[in-house]
Amino acid sequence: GPFVSCFKLQGPGIRIPGNASGTYICAICGTSIVLFVDLAAYLLRMNAYKAGLKKGKVYKLFKNESFDFLVNPNFKIQIFSSFTKNELVLGKPIFENAAKLSKEFGFNNIEYHLRVTENGDGYWDSNFIKKNMDLNAKKVFVWGPYGYEEKLKAEFIKAGFKRNV
Numbered sequence: 001g002p003f004v005s006c007f008k009l010q011g012p013g014i015r016i017p018g019n020a021s022g023t024y025i026c027a028i029c030g031t032s033i034v035l036f037v038d039l040a041a042y043l044l045r046m047n048a049y050k051a052g053l054k055k056g057k058v059y060k061l062f063k064n065e066s067f068d069f070l071v072n073p074n075f076k077i078q079i080f081s082s083f084t085k086n087e088l089v090l091g092k093p094i095f096e097n098a099a100k101l102s103k104e105f106g107f108n109n110i111e112y113h114l115r116v117t118e119n120g121d122g123y124w125d126s127n128f129i130k131k132n133m134d135l136n137a138k139k140v141f142v143w144g145p146y147g148y149e150e151k152l153k154a155e156f157i158k159a160g161f162k163r164n165v
Contacts, residue, residue: 022137022138023138030145040098045067046071079095080124086118086119095112095114124152137163
């Protein structure tokens with residue numbers, strides 16, 4: 001379909017091939033989440049389509065859509081998004097619903113974790129990383145304000161992550 005033919009997740013620091021397998025981690029602070037809204041929206045539509053098929057339904061909404069990108073059943077993206085205030089959170093319904101369908105129907109292709117500072121949510125330290133993130137992930141993408149990236153990269157190393165962050 002037209003969406004898939006023009007969609008390629010690639011940009012400064014982003015490299016996820018269309019036939020990707022394994023786990024990719026995105027630890028993002030603030031508006032950097034925008035880099036992944038299209039991917040989450042695609043996975044939401046794909047998961048809704050596949051959920052419909054499991055229920056024996058084909059929704060007209062998807063009749064012109066081709067879901068031939070990121071179809072490897074071993075592909076998974078873990079999104080860890082951080083904001084200072086609730087009113088600043090971007091894309092939450094898209095990420096949450098894509099992850100909900102993924103979990104509910106066993107697709108296991110996207111997870112979404114949100115941390116909001118004003119809610120008293122803790123920081124992502126090495127203990128959180130060990131407990132919640134796949135230390136065998138193929139790649140970790142870290143974006144955020146000055147100081148955030150280096151601090152979080154150090155926590156990944158402390159947690160035992162061996163690949164490049």
